[in-house]
Amino acid sequence: MxxxxxxxxxxxTPAAEAPPKGxxxxxxxxxxxxxxYFMLPLAATFYWxxxxxxxxxxxxxxxxxxxxxxxxxxxxxxxxxxxxxIFLSLLIIVPTAYxxxxxxxxxxxxxxxxxxxxxxxxxxxxxxxIIRLYSRPPLLLTATYDSSRVLxxxxxxxxxxxxxxxxxxxxxxxxxxxxxxxxxxxxxANWITILREVIFPNLRxxxxxxxLLTFAIVLGELTIALYMAQKTLGPYMxxxxxxxxxxxxxxxxVAFAITWxxxxxxxxxxxxxKQP
Amino acid sequence: xxxGFLSLEGVRKEFGGFVAVDRFNLEVAQGEFxxxxxxxxxxxxxxxxIVAGFEQPTSGAIRLAGKDVTSTKPNERNIGMVFQSYAxxxxxxxxxxxxxxxxxxxxxxxxxxxxxxxxxxxIQMRHLEKRYPYQLSGGQQQRVALARALAIHPQVLLLxxxxxxxxxxxxxxxxxxxxxxxRKLGITAIYVTHDQEEAxxxxxxxxxxxxxxxxxxxSPFEIYNFPTTAFVASFVGTLNTTAAEVVDQATHLLQIDxxxxxxxxxxxxxxxxxxxxxxxRPERLNFVSQERKANILDCTVENITFLGSVVRVxxxxxxxxxxxxxxxxxxxxLPKIGDKDQVTCSREAVLVxxx
Amino acid sequence: xxxxxxxxxxxxxxxxxxxxxxSPQLHIGNWLGVLPFFVFSGLFLxxxxxxxxxxxxxxxxxxxxxxxxxxxxxxxxxxxxxxxIRISLTTAxxxxxxxFLIAWAVSLGGLPRPFRTTSTTFxxxxxxxxxxxxxxxxxxxxxxxxxxxxxxxxxGVNLYKSGFSLYSFTGLTLVYLFFQIPLMVLVMLPALDxxxxxxxEAAENLGATPGQxxxxxxxxxxxxxxxxTMILLFGNSFGAHATAYALTGGLFxxxxxxxxxxxxxDVLHNPGLGYAVAMGMVIIMAFSILxxxxxxxxxxxxxG
Numbered sequence: 001m002x003x004x005x006x007x008x009x010x011x012x013t014p015a016a017e018a019p020p021k022g023x024x025x026x027x028x029x030x031x032x033x034x035x036x037y038f039m040l041p042l043a044a045t046f047y048w049x050x051x052x053x054x055x056x057x058x059x060x061x062x063x064x065x066x067x068x069x070x071x072x073x074x075x076x077x078x079x080x081x082x083x084x085x086i087f088l089s090l091l092i093i094v095p096t097a098y099x100x101x102x103x104x105x106x107x108x109x110x111x112x113x114x115x116x117x118x119x120x121x122x123x124x125x126x127x128x129x130i131i132r133l134y135s136r137p138p139l140l141l142t143a144t145y146d147s148s149r150v151l152x153x154x155x156x157x158x159x160x161x162x163x164x165x166x167x168x169x170x171x172x173x174x175x176x177x178x179x180x181x182x183x184x185x186x187x188x189a190n191w192i193t194i195l196r197e198v199i200f201p202n203l204r205x206x207x208x209x210x211x212l213l214t215f216a217i218v219l220g221e222l223t224i225a226l227y228m229a230q231k232t233l234g235p236y237m238x239x240x241x242x243x244x245x246x247x248x249x250x251x252x253x254v255a256f257a258i259t260w261x262x263x264x265x266x267x268x269x270x271x272x273x274k275q276p
Numbered sequence: 277x278x279x280g281f282l283s284l285e286g287v288r289k290e291f292g293g294f295v296a297v298d299r300f301n302l303e304v305a306q307g308e309f310x311x312x313x314x315x316x317x318x319x320x321x322x323x324x325x326i327v328a329g330f331e332q333p334t335s336g337a338i339r340l341a342g343k344d345v346t347s348t349k350p351n352e353r354n355i356g357m358v359f360q361s362y363a364x365x366x367x368x369x370x371x372x373x374x375x376x377x378x379x380x381x382x383x384x385x386x387x388x389x390x391x392x393x394x395x396x397x398x399i400q401m402r403h404l405e406k407r408y409p410y411q412l413s414g415g416q417q418q419r420v421a422l423a424r425a426l427a428i429h430p431q432v433l434l435l436x437x438x439x440x441x442x443x444x445x446x447x448x449x450x451x452x453x454x455x456x457x458x459r460k461l462g463i464t465a466i467y468v469t470h471d472q473e474e475a476x477x478x479x480x481x482x483x484x485x486x487x488x489x490x491x492x493x494x495s496p497f498e499i500y501n502f503p504t505t506a507f508v509a510s511f512v513g514t515l516n517t518t519a520a521e522v523v524d525q526a527t528h529l530l531q532i533d534x535x536x537x538x539x540x541x542x543x544x545x546x547x548x549x550x551x552x553x554x555x556x557r558p559e560r561l562n563f564v565s566q567e568r569k570a571n572i573l574d575c576t577v578e579n580i581t582f583l584g585s586v587v588r589v590x591x592x593x594x595x596x597x598x599x600x601x602x603x604x605x606x607x608x609x610l611p612k613i614g615d616k617d618q619v620t621c622s623r624e625a626v627l628v629x630x631x
Numbered sequence: 632x633x634x635x636x637x638x639x640x641x642x643x644x645x646x647x648x649x650x651x652x653x654s655p656q657l658h659i660g661n662w663l664g665v666l667p668f669f670v671f672s673g674l675f676l677x678x679x680x681x682x683x684x685x686x687x688x689x690x691x692x693x694x695x696x697x698x699x700x701x702x703x704x705x706x707x708x709x710x711x712x713x714x715x716i717r718i719s720l721t722t723a724x725x726x727x728x729x730x731f732l733i734a735w736a737v738s739l740g741g742l743p744r745p746f747r748t749t750s751t752t753f754x755x756x757x758x759x760x761x762x763x764x765x766x767x768x769x770x771x772x773x774x775x776x777x778x779x780x781x782x783x784x785x786x787g788v789n790l791y792k793s794g795f796s797l798y799s800f801t802g803l804t805l806v807y808l809f810f811q812i813p814l815m816v817l818v819m820l821p822a823l824d825x826x827x828x829x830x831x832e833a834a835e836n837l838g839a840t841p842g843q844x845x846x847x848x849x850x851x852x853x854x855x856x857x858x859x860t861m862i863l864l865f866g867n868s869f870g871a872h873a874t875a876y877a878l879t880g881g882l883f884x885x886x887x888x889x890x891x892x893x894x895x896x897d898v899l900h901n902p903g904l905g906y907a908v909a910m911g912m913v914i915i916m917a918f919s920i921l922x923x924x925x926x927x928x929x930x931x932x933x934x935g
Contacts (some may be wrong), residue, residue, distance in 0.1 A: 026742025034733045038757065038809070041768040044778035047769045092667050099664035109667060114668075117676045120868030120916045124887045125909045128894050129679025132686065158675040216759045221875035227894050237763040238877055241770070248767045255764040256756070263755040267748065330832055351835040363829035365850040366933035378845070387686030411931055420835075430838060 008110060011147065015227075050224065056069035061250035068247070074236035076100055076209035081149070081232060082218040085156035085257040086211045092157070092166040099173050100157055102181060115165040131227065148228050155224055162183065167213075172204025209266045216262045281294045281306035282327070282432055282462055287336035289322055296489045300336070304432075304466065306494050306626035309458055311467045311475040314485035315511070323485075328357050329464065341430060343417050356425030359433045362417040364409040371396070371405040377428035395423035398457060415446040418516075422454065426461065433465040435459065440473065447471075451478050458587045472512045476500060484508045506629045509555045516558060516598040517629070522550045528623070531555060535593030537571050542628030554627045558588065558601035562613070564618040566602075571623065577615045591619060680913060687906035691738035699907035706897065707906060708889070715886040716799060717867040722807040727861035729808070732813020736822045737816075751820065754813035761810040771805045773797045798879050808873060811864050816861070822856040825934030852933050858924030866919035870912065886912055 010108075052060035066070055100111050132140040134151060141151045177199070184194045200207075222234035236257070242250045287300040294349060297319040304310050314321035326329045327338055331348030337346045342613060347354055365374050372379075374395050378388045396402040399419040409417055431435070439447040455478040459463050469475050475482050476496040482505075482608055484491040484499060492499060492508045503509035511628070520530040520537065525546055528539040539554065548550060564572060575591035575598070587598040587608065600619060602608070611617050661903045675916070677759040690696035696916040744895050760768075773790070774797055780790050796802055826849055881888050890912065892898045892903035 023739075027736035027742050030732045030736040031738070031742060031746065034729065034736075034741070034812070037812075038753070040711070040779065041765075042771040043771040045768040047778055052811060092671055096668040097664050099661070103664065110693050111665070111668065114672045114676065116920065117672070117680075120864065120920050121676065121680055121913055122872065122887060122916065124870075124872040124890050124894075125683065125912055126676070126679055128905075129681075129683045130675070131894065133679050134683045154671070154675050158672060161676075211760075220759075220762050220764065222762050222876065223891070226876075227891070234763065234873070237767075241763060241877060242765050242880070249771055252764040252767045252771075252844040256760060258767075259756045259759050260752075263752050263759070266755070267752045273921050285694070328832075330835075349835075350832070351838050351840060354838075357833070357836045359827050359833060360828045361827065363827065363833040365830060365833075365848045365852075367848065376834070379847075380834075380837060380839045380843055424833075424837065436773065481859060 042253075044211045045233045045249045045252050046245065049253050052246040054068065059250075061246040062254070064244075065250045065254070069237075070231075071234060074231055074233050078219050078229060078233035081153050081156060083151045084217045085160060085218055086214050088153065088157040089160045089164050089214060090207055090211070093161065093210075094200065094203065095195065097165055097168045097172055098195065101169070101177055115161040116170055118162055123159070123221075124227075126155065126159075127227045128223040129273045130224075142228070142249045145229075149230060152225065152230055152232075156214075156218050156221070160210070160217065163213045163217075164207075164210040167206045167210035168203060174206075175202045205218070205269050208269050211245075216259050219258065227247055279310075281341060283339045284323070285337045285339065287293065287323065287326060287333045288528040289319075289326060289331060290334045296488050297326070297333075300490060302483060302490070304464055305618070305630050306464055308477065309439055309455065309464045309465045309467065309480045311469060311479040312485055313469060313482050313512075314491075315470055317487075318485040319488040320470075320485050321345060324436055324466060324468050328355055328402070328434055329353050340400045346446075353429065354430055354484070356428060356430030358425050358433070358438045358594055359417070362414075362441075364417055364420055364424075366409055366622045369406050369408055370401065370412070371469065373409070374424045374427050375419060376424065381428070391427055395427045397622070398425050398426070399453075400461075401602065408498045413507050414442045415450055418442065418450065419453070422457070426463070428456070434462050435465065435467045437468050437470070439469075440471075445472070447579070451470075454478070461585055467562060468471055476512070484511065486511075503627065504556070506553055506555075509629055514558050514599060514601075515555050516561075516596075517553055517555045518596045520552055520554045521551060522546050522548055523580065524548065530628075531577045532596065535573055535594060536622045537573070537626060539626040541630055555627045556598070556621055557627075558599040560604060561600040561619050562596065563600075563620045564620050567620070569620040569622045569625075570616050572620045575619050576616055577611045577612060577613055577617060580610055589592040591617075593619070635900065643734045658700055683906045683909050683913075686911045687903060689906075691802075691902045695902075699901070700911075702901070702904050703881075703907055704910055705904075710884045712911070714800065715869055716885045717805055717886070718807065719865045721804050722811045722868045723861045723865040725804070725816040726808055726815050727810030727857065730812045730860075731819055733812065734816045734819035734823055738820055743879040747820075750816060757813040758810045758817065761871065762771050762873035763877040765806060765809055767783060768879045769797060769809075769878070772804070773802065773888045777819075798883065802873060803878065803883075803885075806878060807871065810874075811868060814864060814867060815860055819853075819862045821897050822853060822930065822934055826852065852932070854923070855926040855930035856934070858931065859923045862919045862926070866916050866923070870916055 049061045050057045050059070052058065054062065096111065100108050123130075130151065131142060134138060139148045180198050181204070182195055184198050189197070220234055220237070221232070222238060225232045225234045226238065237248070238250055240251055282304040284300050287297055288295070289297040299322055300319075302310075303481045305370060312323060314320050322331060324339045326333050329345075329348060333346065337344055339345065340353070340355075365376065368376065371392050375388045377396040378391060378460050383391075392405070393402065396405055399418060399422060400421075403414065404412065404416065409420070412420065418596065419437070438454070439450055451474055454467075457503070467475070467479065476499070478494055481493060481495055482499050484492050486507045492504050494502075499508060499512055503512065503515075504516065518532055520532045521537065523541060525532050527544050528541060528543050530537045530539055530543075530552070537554070561592045562569075573593045573594045577589060578592050579590040579595070581590070582604070585604050586601050587604050587610065589602070589610070591598050591600060598619070647927075687699055688695045688697070690698055703712075733750065736742060737750045769777075771777055774780065775791055775925075783790050797806075822879050830848055830852075831841070831844055834848055835841075839847070870887060873890060875881075875883060875885050876891060877886055879888070881891055886908070889898075890905070893908065897905065899905050899908070
């Protein structure tokens, strides 16, 4: 079984003996304490979300949440943003990763460094710079809601670079891109054909993993959307916490469920891979 | 009570339903160099790890210098082990790696230093004392691993395919070094390998294993020249094997494809009409034009391969294919492919195998 | 024989042969492939940061000055930065410690296999759960009317009267650990996998107890990874905004919240200072990522 976010676990010879009993006891203790810490907030939230109707357990909070006039628009807006960002990111990262690996390996450190910039520049600082840079001519992009939205999607794509690049790069390494390319060339294919027929199809797992991660991140993103006055899920949720009592708990559970599904899918598609 | 310095008695190891080692009995004399030889999965490494203490046998016992150590913990057995992957501690220099076992025993610092230098001199790497493992080549790392295992004055030295990860030339050089060091120190050693040439060249005795069981134990000369089972015969060296039928048990006469063949022995418990497997080493066949021996067979030359010091001729004898090895000789006159010729071998060359 | 000799006029000569041998036309063609990436990053990552850097040197009356950076020591800024550093250090150390212990428990501790896969997936979820949902979840747990708060009251302990508050240093630390610990787990699991079993066996074979093995071999080998990841945790906490904002409404002394306020309005009464605060943050983050990379490289060398 392999996990998506880390390198695959290599098979080992069958463990000779299990760790000594004393160790195992400590391991259980540590795990249970950890489970307690992580489960409590989720359990408490779930409990709250069922208590919207006085005196009984029900899904009233969820009903109200989905019925809220502002919820679906915000939710769908976030989803569209996420999908757009994913496509944009793939369109830029896959050819770049491919190119760097095949044609310009010396550029690799530079490219890797740039993809790590989102870790160096916190979101709040980035949005600060984005607003200052694009709120004045000649780069006036914050004038209208829609142009701001395009800007937002572009920023999200840039923020997904670390995950996308690492995912795609690992995928390229695993399929020996050079050999595949040379085989395709000897058979007469040109660049576009190679990318479309050979590279992209073989990167399905890698790109899906990167895409799912990006999806999870974009969906609930708050900081940038907030300061760019966008009506996405993040600011909606923040608003909800201030105005309503029970709906936020339902929303938190829904957010958690969606993230869990996304991560689970990543784990699943990575697991499915059969090593030759 | 055992007679050997190290003895394995009735060792058996099961993993779930799978039997990895079965009925393993061996006595190793002090100072002896024994190899466990066999294909992957034959149980040789498992047996070694049982001796080291990393696996517990399902049944059976290990005795060292008379003492039963079957249930002793691996860190209390004072047995040195060299791993296939070297297993050098990456965070320590060569010197500190070699001295680790002594440090753990709380040996005084100056004694550790003296012993480390002694070991490094033994492997001729004194000048690399301050280097880290990642700065060394594979061969150097393995020498350090050897020195580290020997530093603790072990009673037995275990080596688990130590040379598999190295280049061919280094392997040949290093195995000779290992053997020389072992002889010099007079230490008992068990060496696991799947390379039969390796085992043949450096062992006092070889234990050939297959599917968890001992097939044959003997000196390299015995194993090669007098294999007792079909597996040993085919695993060690190249071998021509074929089915034959007993014609006359008393005179050890056999026939293959209607052609008669004379063996020297091995048919004692057979009867006329029995089917047996016979084997002939390639180097014991030659063309009739070179020397005439007891058995003569008609053949057709199929292929000639030049292997360096040996020339291997592939011939078909009836429906069988045999290989024939002769020493290379620039003035050798070899037949052409498709030629019809005759091969010959002595009676003793025909080995009758136990199934 | 290099691959290029098979295709004499191939455009795909082995790059290892050196760029100088390629014709100028090829050279430009190569750069075209990576151009979109550089342009995009330049527009949306580099340029915004550069403009902040540039403006941070602007004085109140125009012209270039370092005054803004000197003003970083003013009380408002020091307060926020100080709190950010305190929380980041605490969550880095605690997150590092507990994350390591959980990673150990789930990989080498002898727990059943499914525990590890669940923990990895959950860690991925939890480290992405940050922001509004996380803040909300903790409010429901330890807020003034939270479930656990109520539970304590059942036993006669009034958390908030005793001085505890979710909207404080302690509270934020508690909340931050929810995504810090999983991040540590995610990085440490592969590192722990890198501990070759041979090392443990070699150490035991040489006479060491498991404890001695950990002390002399395993922990030293893991140390670059552990330290590096803790520094990563520090940076992660330092730059976190959404969770703190959702929890405190932006009314808490924290460097990121200060910057957020600055975006909405000039609370520092000096735009240049606002930019300097932002750049100060970038410098600290860059520093932490740098140290992390150095330590990662060291650990990769040992753990493969």
